[in-house]
Amino acid sequence: MLKIGHRGAKGHVAENTIESFLKAFELGADGIELDIHLSADQEAIVIHDETVDRTIKNAAGFVREFSVAECQKLGIPTLVEVFHILPEHAFLNIEIKTPEATQIVVEEIEKFVRLQEIKIQNIVVSSFDWETLKRIKSINPEIRLGVLTESNLEAAFVFAQELNAFSINPYFKLLTKDFVQKAQQKGFQIHTWTVNSLEDITFVKNLGIDAIISDFPDRL
Structure with missing residues:
Protein backbone atom coordinates (compact mmCIF):
# COMPACT_ATOMS: atom_id res chain seq x y z
CA MET A 1 0.00 0.00 0.00
CA LEU A 2 1.31 3.42 -1.00
CA LYS A 3 1.43 6.20 1.58
CA ILE A 4 0.74 9.48 -0.22
CA GLY A 5 1.02 12.92 1.32
CA HIS A 6 -1.99 15.10 0.44
CA ARG A 7 -0.65 18.39 -0.95
CA GLY A 8 2.54 17.29 0.78
CA ALA A 9 2.20 17.04 4.53
CA LYS A 10 -0.77 19.40 4.74
CA GLY A 11 -1.46 18.51 8.37
CA HIS A 12 1.99 19.76 9.37
CA VAL A 13 3.19 22.37 6.85
CA ALA A 14 1.49 24.84 4.50
CA GLU A 15 -0.05 22.84 1.63
CA ASN A 16 1.44 22.55 -1.86
CA THR A 17 4.78 24.08 -0.88
CA ILE A 18 8.24 22.64 -1.42
CA GLU A 19 8.59 22.50 2.38
CA SER A 20 5.39 20.49 2.63
CA PHE A 21 6.50 18.00 -0.01
CA LEU A 22 9.89 17.52 1.64
CA LYS A 23 8.18 17.09 5.01
CA ALA A 24 5.94 14.36 3.59
CA PHE A 25 8.96 12.34 2.49
CA GLU A 26 10.67 13.01 5.82
CA LEU A 27 7.58 11.53 7.52
CA GLY A 28 7.80 8.34 5.46
CA ALA A 29 5.51 9.04 2.50
CA ASP A 30 6.04 6.95 -0.63
CA GLY A 31 4.73 9.82 -2.72
CA ILE A 32 2.84 13.08 -2.81
CA GLU A 33 -0.33 14.48 -4.33
CA LEU A 34 -0.44 18.03 -5.68
CA ASP A 35 -2.69 20.35 -7.67
CA ILE A 36 -2.01 22.26 -10.88
CA HIS A 37 -3.24 25.59 -12.22
CA LEU A 38 -1.70 27.80 -14.91
CA SER A 39 0.16 31.05 -14.26
CA ALA A 40 -0.36 34.19 -16.32
CA ASP A 41 2.64 33.18 -18.44
CA GLN A 42 1.28 29.67 -19.03
CA GLU A 43 3.43 27.67 -16.63
CA ALA A 44 2.17 24.76 -14.53
CA ILE A 45 2.11 25.97 -10.94
CA VAL A 46 1.23 24.06 -7.79
CA ILE A 47 -1.79 25.42 -5.96
CA HIS A 48 -5.24 24.01 -5.18
CA ASP A 49 -7.64 26.94 -5.50
CA GLU A 50 -8.25 29.16 -8.49
CA THR A 51 -7.40 32.13 -6.25
CA VAL A 52 -4.49 32.69 -3.87
CA ASP A 53 -6.74 34.15 -1.17
CA ARG A 54 -7.03 31.11 1.13
CA THR A 55 -3.47 29.85 1.10
CA ILE A 56 -1.30 32.95 0.69
CA LYS A 57 -1.11 35.64 3.36
CA ASN A 58 -1.35 39.26 2.25
CA ALA A 59 -2.26 38.34 -1.33
CA ALA A 60 -5.50 38.05 -3.27
CA GLY A 61 -6.66 37.41 -6.81
CA PHE A 62 -6.93 34.69 -9.41
CA VAL A 63 -3.90 32.42 -9.85
CA ARG A 64 -4.05 32.96 -13.62
CA GLU A 65 -3.28 36.66 -13.06
CA PHE A 66 0.09 35.97 -11.41
CA SER A 67 3.30 35.33 -13.34
CA VAL A 68 5.65 32.49 -12.35
CA ALA A 69 8.04 35.05 -10.85
CA GLU A 70 5.23 36.50 -8.76
CA CYS A 71 4.09 33.03 -7.71
CA GLN A 72 7.58 32.10 -6.59
CA LYS A 73 7.81 35.25 -4.48
CA LEU A 74 4.61 34.11 -2.77
CA GLY A 75 5.97 30.60 -2.18
CA ILE A 76 3.91 28.93 -4.90
CA PRO A 77 6.17 26.41 -6.68
CA THR A 78 6.14 25.26 -10.28
CA LEU A 79 5.62 21.64 -11.29
CA VAL A 80 9.20 21.68 -12.61
CA GLU A 81 10.52 22.65 -9.17
CA VAL A 82 8.69 19.70 -7.64
CA PHE A 83 10.17 17.31 -10.21
CA HIS A 84 13.62 18.48 -9.13
CA ILE A 85 13.10 17.66 -5.43
CA LEU A 86 11.44 14.26 -5.84
CA PRO A 87 13.35 11.30 -4.38
CA GLU A 88 14.35 8.80 -7.04
CA HIS A 89 11.54 6.28 -6.62
CA ALA A 90 8.86 8.63 -5.34
CA PHE A 91 5.27 8.37 -6.53
CA LEU A 92 3.61 11.53 -7.79
CA ASN A 93 -0.12 12.15 -8.21
CA ILE A 94 -0.66 15.28 -10.30
CA GLU A 95 -4.23 16.56 -10.07
CA ILE A 96 -5.14 18.93 -12.90
CA LYS A 97 -7.56 21.55 -11.57
CA THR A 98 -8.05 23.48 -14.81
CA PRO A 99 -8.35 21.91 -18.29
CA GLU A 100 -6.16 24.67 -19.74
CA ALA A 101 -3.16 23.17 -17.93
CA THR A 102 -3.45 19.77 -19.59
CA GLN A 103 -1.08 20.23 -22.52
CA ILE A 104 1.59 21.91 -20.37
CA VAL A 105 1.48 19.13 -17.77
CA VAL A 106 1.86 16.44 -20.44
CA GLU A 107 4.79 18.30 -22.01
CA GLU A 108 6.57 18.67 -18.66
CA ILE A 109 6.11 14.97 -17.86
CA GLU A 110 7.42 13.98 -21.29
CA LYS A 111 10.44 16.28 -20.96
CA PHE A 112 11.51 14.93 -17.58
CA VAL A 113 10.95 11.33 -18.68
CA ARG A 114 13.22 12.00 -21.69
CA LEU A 115 15.83 13.48 -19.34
CA GLN A 116 15.49 10.29 -17.25
CA GLU A 117 14.83 12.39 -14.16
CA ILE A 118 11.46 10.73 -13.55
CA LYS A 119 9.93 7.40 -14.55
CA ILE A 120 6.55 7.53 -16.24
CA GLN A 121 5.33 4.56 -14.19
CA ASN A 122 5.82 6.60 -11.01
CA ILE A 123 3.32 9.25 -12.10
CA VAL A 124 -0.48 9.29 -12.15
CA VAL A 125 -2.40 12.26 -13.51
CA SER A 126 -5.85 12.62 -11.99
CA SER A 127 -8.79 14.97 -12.43
CA PHE A 128 -12.43 15.40 -11.53
CA ASP A 129 -12.82 16.71 -15.09
CA TRP A 130 -12.95 13.44 -16.98
CA GLU A 131 -12.71 15.20 -20.34
CA THR A 132 -9.24 16.27 -19.25
CA LEU A 133 -8.32 12.64 -18.74
CA LYS A 134 -9.63 11.77 -22.21
CA ARG A 135 -7.46 14.51 -23.67
CA ILE A 136 -4.34 13.23 -21.93
CA LYS A 137 -5.08 9.75 -23.25
CA SER A 138 -5.26 11.12 -26.79
CA ILE A 139 -2.00 13.07 -26.41
CA ASN A 140 0.07 10.39 -24.69
CA PRO A 141 -1.57 7.04 -23.87
CA GLU A 142 1.49 5.99 -21.83
CA ILE A 143 0.64 8.42 -19.03
CA ARG A 144 -1.20 6.66 -16.22
CA LEU A 145 -4.57 8.16 -15.36
CA GLY A 146 -6.60 8.32 -12.16
CA VAL A 147 -10.36 8.85 -12.25
CA LEU A 148 -11.35 11.12 -9.36
CA THR A 149 -14.83 10.98 -7.89
CA GLU A 150 -16.48 12.29 -4.75
CA SER A 151 -20.00 11.13 -5.52
CA ASN A 152 -20.43 8.22 -7.95
CA LEU A 153 -18.32 5.08 -7.74
CA GLU A 154 -20.17 3.20 -10.46
CA ALA A 155 -19.87 6.02 -12.99
CA ALA A 156 -16.15 6.27 -12.21
CA PHE A 157 -15.80 2.50 -12.66
CA VAL A 158 -17.53 2.56 -16.06
CA PHE A 159 -15.45 5.53 -17.21
CA ALA A 160 -12.21 3.93 -15.95
CA GLN A 161 -13.01 0.91 -18.11
CA GLU A 162 -13.67 3.08 -21.17
CA LEU A 163 -10.47 5.00 -20.57
CA ASN A 164 -8.33 2.03 -19.58
CA ALA A 165 -7.33 4.08 -16.54
CA PHE A 166 -4.68 3.05 -14.03
CA SER A 167 -6.60 3.90 -10.88
CA ILE A 168 -9.95 4.99 -9.48
CA ASN A 169 -9.49 7.73 -6.88
CA PRO A 170 -12.65 7.99 -4.76
CA TYR A 171 -13.53 9.86 -1.61
CA PHE A 172 -12.99 7.25 1.09
CA LYS A 173 -16.51 7.35 2.52
CA LEU A 174 -17.88 5.99 -0.76
CA LEU A 175 -15.88 2.78 -0.56
CA THR A 176 -17.09 -0.72 0.15
CA LYS A 177 -15.14 -3.98 0.19
CA ASP A 178 -17.24 -5.31 -2.69
CA PHE A 179 -16.42 -2.32 -4.88
CA VAL A 180 -12.70 -2.45 -4.08
CA GLN A 181 -12.57 -6.14 -4.99
CA LYS A 182 -14.57 -5.62 -8.19
CA ALA A 183 -12.34 -2.78 -9.33
CA GLN A 184 -9.11 -4.58 -8.50
CA GLN A 185 -10.30 -7.71 -10.31
CA LYS A 186 -10.64 -5.53 -13.42
CA GLY A 187 -7.05 -4.35 -12.95
CA PHE A 188 -7.65 -0.94 -11.37
CA GLN A 189 -5.83 0.36 -8.33
CA ILE A 190 -7.84 2.18 -5.67
CA HIS A 191 -6.24 5.40 -4.41
CA THR A 192 -8.50 6.96 -1.80
CA TRP A 193 -8.54 10.41 -0.18
CA THR A 194 -8.38 12.32 2.18
CA VAL A 195 -8.02 9.90 5.09
CA ASN A 196 -6.82 11.51 8.31
CA SER A 197 -8.25 9.98 11.50
CA LEU A 198 -6.81 6.72 12.80
CA GLU A 199 -10.29 5.21 12.73
CA ASP A 200 -10.77 6.05 9.05
CA ILE A 201 -7.26 4.90 8.18
CA THR A 202 -8.01 1.51 9.76
CA PHE A 203 -11.31 1.34 7.85
CA ARG A 219 -0.18 8.19 10.53
CA LEU A 220 -0.22 5.70 7.64
Missing part, protein backbone atom coordinates in the same frame (compact mmCIF):
# COMPACT_ATOMS: atom_id res chain seq x y z
CA VAL A 204 -9.75 1.86 4.42
CA LYS A 205 -6.78 -0.39 5.14
CA ASN A 206 -9.22 -3.19 5.95
CA LEU A 207 -10.78 -2.73 2.51
CA GLY A 208 -7.46 -3.65 0.89
CA ILE A 209 -6.99 -0.43 -1.08
CA ASP A 210 -3.74 0.29 -2.96
CA ALA A 211 -2.96 3.81 -1.77
CA ILE A 212 -4.08 6.22 0.94
CA ILE A 213 -3.83 9.97 0.44
CA SER A 214 -3.60 11.76 3.79
CA ASP A 215 -2.74 15.14 5.30
CA PHE A 216 -0.78 13.15 7.87
CA PRO A 217 1.43 10.63 6.05
CA ASP A 218 3.10 9.78 9.37
Whole structure:
Protein backbone atom coordinates (compact mmCIF):
# COMPACT_ATOMS: atom_id res chain seq x y z
CA MET A 1 0.00 0.00 0.00
CA LEU A 2 1.31 3.42 -1.00
CA LYS A 3 1.43 6.20 1.58
CA ILE A 4 0.74 9.48 -0.22
CA GLY A 5 1.02 12.92 1.32
CA HIS A 6 -1.99 15.10 0.44
CA ARG A 7 -0.65 18.39 -0.95
CA GLY A 8 2.54 17.29 0.78
CA ALA A 9 2.20 17.04 4.53
CA LYS A 10 -0.77 19.40 4.74
CA GLY A 11 -1.46 18.51 8.37
CA HIS A 12 1.99 19.76 9.37
CA VAL A 13 3.19 22.37 6.85
CA ALA A 14 1.49 24.84 4.50
CA GLU A 15 -0.05 22.84 1.63
CA ASN A 16 1.44 22.55 -1.86
CA THR A 17 4.78 24.08 -0.88
CA ILE A 18 8.24 22.64 -1.42
CA GLU A 19 8.59 22.50 2.38
CA SER A 20 5.39 20.49 2.63
CA PHE A 21 6.50 18.00 -0.01
CA LEU A 22 9.89 17.52 1.64
CA LYS A 23 8.18 17.09 5.01
CA ALA A 24 5.94 14.36 3.59
CA PHE A 25 8.96 12.34 2.49
CA GLU A 26 10.67 13.01 5.82
CA LEU A 27 7.58 11.53 7.52
CA GLY A 28 7.80 8.34 5.46
CA ALA A 29 5.51 9.04 2.50
CA ASP A 30 6.04 6.95 -0.63
CA GLY A 31 4.73 9.82 -2.72
CA ILE A 32 2.84 13.08 -2.81
CA GLU A 33 -0.33 14.48 -4.33
CA LEU A 34 -0.44 18.03 -5.68
CA ASP A 35 -2.69 20.35 -7.67
CA ILE A 36 -2.01 22.26 -10.88
CA HIS A 37 -3.24 25.59 -12.22
CA LEU A 38 -1.70 27.80 -14.91
CA SER A 39 0.16 31.05 -14.26
CA ALA A 40 -0.36 34.19 -16.32
CA ASP A 41 2.64 33.18 -18.44
CA GLN A 42 1.28 29.67 -19.03
CA GLU A 43 3.43 27.67 -16.63
CA ALA A 44 2.17 24.76 -14.53
CA ILE A 45 2.11 25.97 -10.94
CA VAL A 46 1.23 24.06 -7.79
CA ILE A 47 -1.79 25.42 -5.96
CA HIS A 48 -5.24 24.01 -5.18
CA ASP A 49 -7.64 26.94 -5.50
CA GLU A 50 -8.25 29.16 -8.49
CA THR A 51 -7.40 32.13 -6.25
CA VAL A 52 -4.49 32.69 -3.87
CA ASP A 53 -6.74 34.15 -1.17
CA ARG A 54 -7.03 31.11 1.13
CA THR A 55 -3.47 29.85 1.10
CA ILE A 56 -1.30 32.95 0.69
CA LYS A 57 -1.11 35.64 3.36
CA ASN A 58 -1.35 39.26 2.25
CA ALA A 59 -2.26 38.34 -1.33
CA ALA A 60 -5.50 38.05 -3.27
CA GLY A 61 -6.66 37.41 -6.81
CA PHE A 62 -6.93 34.69 -9.41
CA VAL A 63 -3.90 32.42 -9.85
CA ARG A 64 -4.05 32.96 -13.62
CA GLU A 65 -3.28 36.66 -13.06
CA PHE A 66 0.09 35.97 -11.41
CA SER A 67 3.30 35.33 -13.34
CA VAL A 68 5.65 32.49 -12.35
CA ALA A 69 8.04 35.05 -10.85
CA GLU A 70 5.23 36.50 -8.76
CA CYS A 71 4.09 33.03 -7.71
CA GLN A 72 7.58 32.10 -6.59
CA LYS A 73 7.81 35.25 -4.48
CA LEU A 74 4.61 34.11 -2.77
CA GLY A 75 5.97 30.60 -2.18
CA ILE A 76 3.91 28.93 -4.90
CA PRO A 77 6.17 26.41 -6.68
CA THR A 78 6.14 25.26 -10.28
CA LEU A 79 5.62 21.64 -11.29
CA VAL A 80 9.20 21.68 -12.61
CA GLU A 81 10.52 22.65 -9.17
CA VAL A 82 8.69 19.70 -7.64
CA PHE A 83 10.17 17.31 -10.21
CA HIS A 84 13.62 18.48 -9.13
CA ILE A 85 13.10 17.66 -5.43
CA LEU A 86 11.44 14.26 -5.84
CA PRO A 87 13.35 11.30 -4.38
CA GLU A 88 14.35 8.80 -7.04
CA HIS A 89 11.54 6.28 -6.62
CA ALA A 90 8.86 8.63 -5.34
CA PHE A 91 5.27 8.37 -6.53
CA LEU A 92 3.61 11.53 -7.79
CA ASN A 93 -0.12 12.15 -8.21
CA ILE A 94 -0.66 15.28 -10.30
CA GLU A 95 -4.23 16.56 -10.07
CA ILE A 96 -5.14 18.93 -12.90
CA LYS A 97 -7.56 21.55 -11.57
CA THR A 98 -8.05 23.48 -14.81
CA PRO A 99 -8.35 21.91 -18.29
CA GLU A 100 -6.16 24.67 -19.74
CA ALA A 101 -3.16 23.17 -17.93
CA THR A 102 -3.45 19.77 -19.59
CA GLN A 103 -1.08 20.23 -22.52
CA ILE A 104 1.59 21.91 -20.37
CA VAL A 105 1.48 19.13 -17.77
CA VAL A 106 1.86 16.44 -20.44
CA GLU A 107 4.79 18.30 -22.01
CA GLU A 108 6.57 18.67 -18.66
CA ILE A 109 6.11 14.97 -17.86
CA GLU A 110 7.42 13.98 -21.29
CA LYS A 111 10.44 16.28 -20.96
CA PHE A 112 11.51 14.93 -17.58
CA VAL A 113 10.95 11.33 -18.68
CA ARG A 114 13.22 12.00 -21.69
CA LEU A 115 15.83 13.48 -19.34
CA GLN A 116 15.49 10.29 -17.25
CA GLU A 117 14.83 12.39 -14.16
CA ILE A 118 11.46 10.73 -13.55
CA LYS A 119 9.93 7.40 -14.55
CA ILE A 120 6.55 7.53 -16.24
CA GLN A 121 5.33 4.56 -14.19
CA ASN A 122 5.82 6.60 -11.01
CA ILE A 123 3.32 9.25 -12.10
CA VAL A 124 -0.48 9.29 -12.15
CA VAL A 125 -2.40 12.26 -13.51
CA SER A 126 -5.85 12.62 -11.99
CA SER A 127 -8.79 14.97 -12.43
CA PHE A 128 -12.43 15.40 -11.53
CA ASP A 129 -12.82 16.71 -15.09
CA TRP A 130 -12.95 13.44 -16.98
CA GLU A 131 -12.71 15.20 -20.34
CA THR A 132 -9.24 16.27 -19.25
CA LEU A 133 -8.32 12.64 -18.74
CA LYS A 134 -9.63 11.77 -22.21
CA ARG A 135 -7.46 14.51 -23.67
CA ILE A 136 -4.34 13.23 -21.93
CA LYS A 137 -5.08 9.75 -23.25
CA SER A 138 -5.26 11.12 -26.79
CA ILE A 139 -2.00 13.07 -26.41
CA ASN A 140 0.07 10.39 -24.69
CA PRO A 141 -1.57 7.04 -23.87
CA GLU A 142 1.49 5.99 -21.83
CA ILE A 143 0.64 8.42 -19.03
CA ARG A 144 -1.20 6.66 -16.22
CA LEU A 145 -4.57 8.16 -15.36
CA GLY A 146 -6.60 8.32 -12.16
CA VAL A 147 -10.36 8.85 -12.25
CA LEU A 148 -11.35 11.12 -9.36
CA THR A 149 -14.83 10.98 -7.89
CA GLU A 150 -16.48 12.29 -4.75
CA SER A 151 -20.00 11.13 -5.52
CA ASN A 152 -20.43 8.22 -7.95
CA LEU A 153 -18.32 5.08 -7.74
CA GLU A 154 -20.17 3.20 -10.46
CA ALA A 155 -19.87 6.02 -12.99
CA ALA A 156 -16.15 6.27 -12.21
CA PHE A 157 -15.80 2.50 -12.66
CA VAL A 158 -17.53 2.56 -16.06
CA PHE A 159 -15.45 5.53 -17.21
CA ALA A 160 -12.21 3.93 -15.95
CA GLN A 161 -13.01 0.91 -18.11
CA GLU A 162 -13.67 3.08 -21.17
CA LEU A 163 -10.47 5.00 -20.57
CA ASN A 164 -8.33 2.03 -19.58
CA ALA A 165 -7.33 4.08 -16.54
CA PHE A 166 -4.68 3.05 -14.03
CA SER A 167 -6.60 3.90 -10.88
CA ILE A 168 -9.95 4.99 -9.48
CA ASN A 169 -9.49 7.73 -6.88
CA PRO A 170 -12.65 7.99 -4.76
CA TYR A 171 -13.53 9.86 -1.61
CA PHE A 172 -12.99 7.25 1.09
CA LYS A 173 -16.51 7.35 2.52
CA LEU A 174 -17.88 5.99 -0.76
CA LEU A 175 -15.88 2.78 -0.56
CA THR A 176 -17.09 -0.72 0.15
CA LYS A 177 -15.14 -3.98 0.19
CA ASP A 178 -17.24 -5.31 -2.69
CA PHE A 179 -16.42 -2.32 -4.88
CA VAL A 180 -12.70 -2.45 -4.08
CA GLN A 181 -12.57 -6.14 -4.99
CA LYS A 182 -14.57 -5.62 -8.19
CA ALA A 183 -12.34 -2.78 -9.33
CA GLN A 184 -9.11 -4.58 -8.50
CA GLN A 185 -10.30 -7.71 -10.31
CA LYS A 186 -10.64 -5.53 -13.42
CA GLY A 187 -7.05 -4.35 -12.95
CA PHE A 188 -7.65 -0.94 -11.37
CA GLN A 189 -5.83 0.36 -8.33
CA ILE A 190 -7.84 2.18 -5.67
CA HIS A 191 -6.24 5.40 -4.41
CA THR A 192 -8.50 6.96 -1.80
CA TRP A 193 -8.54 10.41 -0.18
CA THR A 194 -8.38 12.32 2.18
CA VAL A 195 -8.02 9.90 5.09
CA ASN A 196 -6.82 11.51 8.31
CA SER A 197 -8.25 9.98 11.50
CA LEU A 198 -6.81 6.72 12.80
CA GLU A 199 -10.29 5.21 12.73
CA ASP A 200 -10.77 6.05 9.05
CA ILE A 201 -7.26 4.90 8.18
CA THR A 202 -8.01 1.51 9.76
CA PHE A 203 -11.31 1.34 7.85
CA VAL A 204 -9.75 1.86 4.42
CA LYS A 205 -6.78 -0.39 5.14
CA ASN A 206 -9.22 -3.19 5.95
CA LEU A 207 -10.78 -2.73 2.51
CA GLY A 208 -7.46 -3.65 0.89
CA ILE A 209 -6.99 -0.43 -1.08
CA ASP A 210 -3.74 0.29 -2.96
CA ALA A 211 -2.96 3.81 -1.77
CA ILE A 212 -4.08 6.22 0.94
CA ILE A 213 -3.83 9.97 0.44
CA SER A 214 -3.60 11.76 3.79
CA ASP A 215 -2.74 15.14 5.30
CA PHE A 216 -0.78 13.15 7.87
CA PRO A 217 1.43 10.63 6.05
CA ASP A 218 3.10 9.78 9.37
CA ARG A 219 -0.18 8.19 10.53
CA LEU A 220 -0.22 5.70 7.64
